[in-house]
Amino acid sequence: MCLTGNEFNMKHQDKVYIHVDCDCFYAQCEELRDGNLSNVPLGITQKYLIVTCNYKARARGVTKLMSILDAQAKCPEIVLVDGSDLTPYKAISDRIMDILHVYGNVKRLGCDEMFLDVTEEVSRRLMCEASGAYVGHLWVPGSSVRQDSIHRVMDLRAMNDEPHERCHDMGKEFVEKATTQQLYVGSHVARDIRRVVMSATKIRMSAGIATSQIMAKLISGLHKPNDQTILLPEFAKDFLADLPVRAIPGIGAVLQSKLAAHGIVKVSDLWSWSQERLCDTFGEKQGSFLYYASQGMDHPYSLMTSAGAGGFTEPKTISLEDSMRTCSGFVESKALLQKLAPDLVYRMYTHFQKYGTCAKTLTVTYRMKEAGMHERHACSIAMPGRIDASSMVESALVALKKKLREPFHLNLLNIAAKNFQHAAADSIHLDMSHDGPIKSKRELRIARESETICDAPNDNDDASFWRDLNDVDGNNLAKSTKIKKRAPSRQVTSNQRKKITSFFQKK
Ligand code: DCP
Ligand code: MG
Secondary structure, three states: OOOOHHHHHHHHOOOOEEEEEEOOHHHHHHHHHOHHHHHOOEEEEEOOEEEEEOHHHHHOOOOOOEEHHHHHHHOOOOEEEEOOOOHHHHHHHHHHHHHHHHHOEEEEEEOOEEEEEOHHHHHHHHHHOOOOOOOOEEOOOOOOEEEEEOOEEEEEEEOOOOOHHHHHOOOHHHHHOHHHHHHHHHHHHHHHHHHHHHHHHOOOEEEEEEOOHHHHHHHHOOOOOOOEEEOOHHHHHHHHOOOEHHHOOOOOHHHHHHHHHOOOOEHHHHHHOOHHHHHHHHOHHHHHHHHHHHOOOOOHHHOOOOOOHHHOOOEEEEEEEEEEEEEEHHHHHHHHHHHHHHHHHHHHHHHHHHHOEEEEEEEEEEEEOOOOOOOOEEEEEEOOOEEOHHHHHHHHHHHHHHHOOOOOEEEEEEEEEEEEEEOOHHHOEEOOOOOOOOOOOOEEEEEEHHHHHHHOOOOOHHHOOOOOOOOOOOOOOOOOOOOEOOOOOHHHHHHHHHHHHHHHHHO
């Protein structure tokens, strides 16, 4: 079924979506743990990179994904905290999710960003209150947008603060349009959400309010930190025109270069392509995604579903991976699998608790050191009957040995649980008793069928829940840098462990 852009727009422009994204998320979490960190430029590190930094550090020229050495050159007083244990960030992220459910269907997009469909909340409010004015910033054509850092083209910021008065020049007719009114009320909902999250978790966030998810996401960071932006659908194409295609969520490096080969660099370059031509050239899935995205509209398949807990459908795959400079031979591969497996067992346990299903297949994916960034190979094996970290490692090695002969050199290894099937609690043996502390250090990918369009280009780093950092080029290794070790979140871990152990003991 192919809706034309206009038909689709007509059908969906009465929706109100809010995209929220926490400001310098890991840095805020660390500031909550140690209040003194709020007063200094703060960088959160993983390996040799600053994965994020607070806005004091940003004011000094430090950016996300800068190497530690570059950040120290820009800001010698920067305080560095090791952020490789993700457990506390995940706990805060989960608390935020719980709060958001009150306002509508929620879809989690990353550890610190979520979409909400607040259409119903807006309709409810419109029945009892006049919308009045909007809260935040209204993007109007002519306002410029810049990229926040050379590392992340999708981090867009407003060039100058848009004076509110300028927006008041808009005609009365325009302001009284139903969609404008809905979005104005949407901006009140966004303000309330941000206030509630702030008072419950002390986390500041920014938000975008629009009639499509894609536009809500694109504008949500324009006035970071701690502010929000509204975009009327009439201005979507003005906003998109000069953006590099890579800024569109869902367009990664691979698709970007395919598009460049056809002379498509800016979003407006896509406008001369019909949906049919895009589908013929880039395939049905990517072609129609590109067509909708270039119009500022959500692809029908990427729309939030109302089904499932909080709009979530069951993940089809849970995988964990690590990338490294070199991992040679089976002994080193085993050591790496031993780091990944405990987390996967833990994730499978939480999955089982939530959905009552257990994975039947274990897939190992690897990337050869000499191969290109996106060239991965996979091998699968039946999930071991008794699922614990060591049997998972052994099975993964059996699978790898079918494919690889020594000597070999990898620079990425991923283990995935797939093929989830319903299982009675007494029929599965998920044993976490000797896994060592749970450290969610690795990138976790949760793939859901309903989000396939986001995954479509396959190289969209935004689609992964916890990101993989090693693929970012960084030749400067911070060998001699002192980094504060965060007190490990052992308490959470041991509580989780106790809960899990007793759960399985009861069975
Ligand atoms: N993150 C990461 N690796 C990346 C990008 C981000 O580990 N390649 C982590 C650190 C961030 C968190 O994810 O704190 C959220 O990512 P954002 O891009 O939203 O960055 P921040 O929230 O830190 O900053 P901003 O205020 O720009 O949203
Ligand atoms: Mg953020």
